[in-house]
Amino acid sequence: MTKPYVKKDIKDKIATIEFFHPAHNSLPSDILAKLASTITDAGKDDEVLVLILKSGGNRTFCAGASFKELISIxxxxxxxxxxxxxxxxxxAMRKCPKFIIGRVQGKTVGGGVGLASAMDYCMATQHSAIKLSELNLGIGPFVVGPAVERKLGVSGMSQIAIDANSFYSAEWANQKGLFAKVFDTTEELDLAVEEFAKNVCEYNPEAVKHMKQMFWRGTEDWDELLLERAKISGKLVLSSFTKEKLKRFE
Known part of the structure; x- marks a missing residue:
């Protein structure tokens, strides 16, 4: 079985950052920490003009939080x-001075929807349904909420957060603005992502930096806001309700 990893490959001024976990690309603490530092480092690298963020494997883009780690809290x-x-x-994605292109090849749950929402431009396949399942566990999408709301609006975000049992199609996510384009196959997606990244490399880096700041205007308080939200989730995960729900995954 392939071990979990985060790897970065730089070619032709494009930094491709890929994460993987055998449990449907779930995200334990070590993978999250490595992802944040890798994105930050790529943002500071003068040899990099654009980032591509993707996950390994052919099916699930990201299953969200690691249940194994949630159970141990x-x-x-x-x-x-x-x-x-x-x-x-x-x-880290918000502060990166370069555009981050998302490549979403399959289903995305919870924290994975947060990652997709924090992309500057995200493309996906028709198989990339999304779900915010946190309320089913007795917690809520508090940390990722601001990023999801920024992309889907309060209406779209509340719809999928409250309907925590349902997957919403890639077409729905496309209509709401989360996915810029949706492709039939992963092969078509990869070709489009590569071509798009090459086009972005032709832009003036200073213009990109200012555009990125403009797009993320109004999020300057997120360093504090998201940590406040993490405290809420950190308390709720200890509740008897959530502990009982998590027993299903032991």
Missing amino acids: NDEVTGETFFSGFANVIN
Whole structure:
């Protein structure tokens, strides 16, 4: 079985960052920390003009939080630290002075929807249905909520957050603005992502930097906001309701 990883490949001024976990690309703390630092480092690299963020494997883009790690949380500090991992990745993406292109090849759940929402331009396949399942576990999409709301609006975000049992199609996500384009196959998606990244490399880096700041205007408080949200999730994950729900995954 392939071990979890985060790897970065730089070619022709394009940094491709790929993460993988054998449990449907779920995100434990170590993967989250590595993702945040890798994105930050690529953003500072003068040899990089654009980032592509993708996951390994052919099916699930990201299953969200690691259930194995959620089950092991037994105090508020540990809970807050775990959920802060998602906050750190989203903030790293927000602060990166380069555009981040998302490549979503399959289903996306919970924190994975947060990652897709924090992309500057995200493309997907028709198989890339999304779901915010957190309320089913007794917690909520608190940390990823601001990023999801920024892309889907309050209406779209609340719809999928409240309907925590349902997957919403890639076409729905496309109509709401989460996915810029949806393709029939992964092969078509990869060709489009590569071509788009090459086009972005032709832009003036200074113009891109200012455009990125403009697009993310109004999120300057997210360093504090997302950590506050992590505290809420860190407390809720200790509730008897959530502990009982998580027993299904032991």
